[in-house]
Amino acid sequence: MSEVKLMDYREVVGPDIVEELMILAAHVGERSIKMVNSTKVGGGVAEMLHRTVPLLNELGITTTWDVIEGDEPFFEITKAFHNALQGKEGEFTKKQLETYLEYNRANFERMSFDEDLIVIHDPQPAAMISFMENRKNSWVWRCHIDMSHPNRGLWEFMRPYVEQYDAAIFSSALFSPVLSIPQYRFFPAIDPLVDKNRDLDENYVSSVFEKYGIPRDKPVVTQVSRYDPWKDPVGVVRAFKMARRYTDCRLLLVGDKAADDPESDTILEIVREEAGDDPDIHILIFSPSIATEINAFQRGSDVVLQKSLREGFALTVSEALWKKRPVIGGAVGGIPVQIINGHTGLLVHSVEGASLAIRTLLGRSPYAKELAENGRQRVKDEFLVTKNLKRYLLLCLGLDRKGFETTFLE
Amino acid sequence: MAKVFQFMSSASLEMLTGRTASNVSELEEMIVTCSESSVFYHTFSALLKMREAQAPYNSDFSAWVAENLHAPALAEKLTAVDFSEYRTVEDLRNRLLEIIRTYREEQAEASRRSCYEPFYLHDVRRFVYLTDKFAYDLASFRELLPTISIYSVYFHFIESRLSANLDCNDFSEWIEETLGLPDLASRIRRIDISVYTIEGLRQRIIDVVDDYLEKMPAEEDRNGGRA
Numbered sequence: 001m002s003e004v005k006l007m008d009y010r011e012v013v014g015p016d017i018v019e020e021l022m023i024l025a026a027h028v029g030e031r032s033i034k035m036v037n038s039t040k041v042g043g044g045v046a047e048m049l050h051r052t053v054p055l056l057n058e059l060g061i062t063t064t065w066d067v068i069e070g071d072e073p074f075f076e077i078t079k080a081f082h083n084a085l086q087g088k089e090g091e092f093t094k095k096q097l098e099t100y101l102e103y104n105r106a107n108f109e110r111m112s113f114d115e116d117l118i119v120i121h122d123p124q125p126a127a128m129i130s131f132m133e134n135r136k137n138s139w140v141w142r143c144h145i146d147m148s149h150p151n152r153g154l155w156e157f158m159r160p161y162v163e164q165y166d167a168a169i170f171s172s173a174l175f176s177p178v179l180s181i182p183q184y185r186f187f188p189a190i191d192p193l194v195d196k197n198r199d200l201d202e203n204y205v206s207s208v209f210e211k212y213g214i215p216r217d218k219p220v221v222t223q224v225s226r227y228d229p230w231k232d233p234v235g236v237v238r239a240f241k242m243a244r245r246y247t248d249c250r251l252l253l254v255g256d257k258a259a260d261d262p263e264s265d266t267i268l269e270i271v272r273e274e275a276g277d278d279p280d281i282h283i284l285i286f287s288p289s290i291a292t293e294i295n296a297f298q299r300g301s302d303v304v305l306q307k308s309l310r311e312g313f314a315l316t317v318s319e320a321l322w323k324k325r326p327v328i329g330g331a332v333g334g335i336p337v338q339i340i341n342g343h344t345g346l347l348v349h350s351v352e353g354a355s356l357a358i359r360t361l362l363g364r365s366p367y368a369k370e371l372a373e374n375g376r377q378r379v380k381d382e383f384l385v386t387k388n389l390k391r392y393l394l395l396c397l398g399l400d401r402k403g404f405e406t407t408f409l410e
Numbered sequence: 411m412a413k414v415f416q417f418m419s420s421a422s423l424e425m426l427t428g429r430t431a432s433n434v435s436e437l438e439e440m441i442v443t444c445s446e447s448s449v450f451y452h453t454f455s456a457l458l459k460m461r462e463a464q465a466p467y468n469s470d471f472s473a474w475v476a477e478n479l480h481a482p483a484l485a486e487k488l489t490a491v492d493f494s495e496y497r498t499v500e501d502l503r504n505r506l507l508e509i510i511r512t513y514r515e516e517q518a519e520a521s522r523r524s525c526y527e528p529f530y531l532h533d534v535r536r537f538v539y540l541t542d543k544f545a546y547d548l549a550s551f552r553e554l555l556p557t558i559s560i561y562s563v564y565f566h567f568i569e570s571r572l573s574a575n576l577d578c579n580d581f582s583e584w585i586e587e588t589l590g591l592p593d594l595a596s597r598i599r600r601i602d603i604s605v606y607t608i609e610g611l612r613q614r615i616i617d618v619v620d621d622y623l624e625k626m627p628a629e630e631d632r633n634g635g636r637a
Contacts, residue, residue, distance in 0.1 A: 016559035020419055023539055173530035176426050183426040185532065336527070341477065343465040374465075377607075381459060394423035398535040405447075406420075406573065409539040 004193050006058045012192045013386050024393040025059035027409045031396055032062040037121035040067050045121050045144055051191050051385050068107040068125045078124040084151035091153055104128045127161045138399045141165045146175040146312055171313050172334050188313045189388040195291035200299055208296035214282050219362050222252040222301035227264040230310040237274045239354035247362045250280045254297050257285050299323050303361045307354050308332055318383040321375035326368035328357040344375040413588045415545040419562040422455055423535040430528035434521040438510045440531055446499045451534035458564045461607045478525040484513045494603055497571055548589055552619045560608040594622045
């Protein structure tokens with residue numbers, strides 16, 4: 001991953017965008033940032049930091065990345081925190097809260113915080129700020145989870161810590177709670193140069209379909225998603241069957257399955273039952289998936305679905321739009337931000353709606369193509385890593401200034 | 411020597427306010443009380459994004475009214491507002507309010523209708539900066555047009571009127587005042603932003619300039635057009 005340079009993005013987003021990043025970075029000047037999160041590998045946050053940190057350094061912003069340490073009891077508590085802040089009911093014991101704070105203190109004492117800007121990602125290290133005395137630098141909390149309806153008890157405990165920050169960043173207005181500090185919006189972003197998204201040779205795409213025994217003799221409708229009830233794979237199978245009464249096509253379901261997740265076994269069983277022995281329905285299970293193969297499935301599909309019933313941001317939508325695929329998405333979570341209905345894709349609210357959308361996109365290919373073109377442009381404008389870099393540069397500039405008047409940078 | 415044109419650009423840091431509106435009357439209240447920068451964000455900034463995605467709206471307000479309030483007449487009226495006619499955000503805010511108030515008077519029943527998803531008010535910290543691109547004459551201006559960002563095109567064609575309190579876009583102003591080419595300035599001024607993406611707008615300006623250069627009278631050529 002580290003071989004990719006800022007200049008490599010010129011070909012993807014255009015030289016003008018990279019040039020303007022360099023101009024903004026020059027206005028930021030000599031500045032240092034420290035990112036802190038809970039893991040170096042796995043998950044979207046780590047994936048994003050692996051790319052953002054070196055690119056910010058290339059732009060002249062000295063950026064480091066530190067990871068908090070903890071053991072099983074701590075991460076069990078923070079996993080429960082994560083779920084509770086996303087709305088799961090339940091109570092935490094005094095002992096659990098104390099353990100959380102003890103680990104935050106231990107990590108605080110182990111790290112240094114001399115940088116101009118400290119960006120703390122997610123709840124795991126969020127309380128570290130409380131141990132900082134005589135703070136002179138800026139601290140910002142970057143929350144990647146949906147905090148729109150946090151568990152009340154836990155939020156009463158967390159809120160005083162969060163409000164010690166200079167600002168918080170959320171992925172969407174839908175995900176943010178009421179806070180006394182300024183809140184910024186940073187959309188999550190995809191990287192167009194990683195294996196999951198980079199351009200692929202058509203021969204490779206064909207070879208992947210061949211490898212998994214999926215003929216491309218008719219249009220392919222695909223959903224790439226975990227086998228999880230909220231991604232509604234059963235609804236996808238039903239919508240596909242309804243659509244196929246009018247238009248011949250295949251359905252491809254591609255999903256990860258955690259080895260120790262009994263819920264995904266159950267849902268997979270229901271999906272298989274719904275699919276029956278239909279030869280046009282292909283169910284693939286990866287554990288874990290291979291990024292270039294997922295990329296190939298998306299690129300080789302005629303329509304991509306993300307028919308979720310509940311969602312976080314659903315960057316799989318941006319991934320498919322970036323590949324100029326016509327996309328159908330459930331109108332939940334961050335999907336409507338990416339899909340402007342009828343212009344960058346189609347939003348649906350039901351199995352019937354999804355079925356009709358499949359028929360529309362397969363039957364009206366010029367329209368599908370137009371949506372796909374617009375969708376790619378929307379991703380280019382808002383959901384690429386380069387836009388994320390721009391947001392960090394603007395954050396550095398914005399934290400220096402009070403008020404909302406336009407700033408002329410000289 | 412003619413005044414050099416240094417291209418500028420702008421960028422926005424988006425902020426969340428926690429404020430929402432769920433019907434037309436709450437939207438009106440929101441537009442009355444929100445900051446000028448919020449109005450700017452939901453109109454001028456939104457137009458740029460929607461043009462690029464070819465969405466048929468010009469503001470977050472009109473998109474929300476159409477998609478969530480299902481009030482197509484109000485959405486159409488809001489979309490028909492031409493931002494390039496407004497030299498201050500306050501003027502634009504007043505025009506939006508006028509449209510909403512008239513709608514409420516005429517459609518009292520529909521005004522009480524609640525939405526599917528609320529409107530989330532954002533605010534913005536906006537930054538304007540110089541780029542390292544300079545035009546010295548019409549030929550160098552033409553040469554640089556394909557290389558500037560869409561944000562720069564948008565800034566000069568739409569946004570800059572607000573800071574400079576201009577009647578027209580920066581390009582036309584410079585071409586008329588500095589290069590002394592009023593006919594070309596006028597042709598660029600007449601380009602309709604509502605029908606083009608920003609890329610399309612850029613191309614349209616290029617086409618107009620190319621056409622002019624091709625037919626340019628020799629006298630003008632010596633004075634301003636070509637180096």
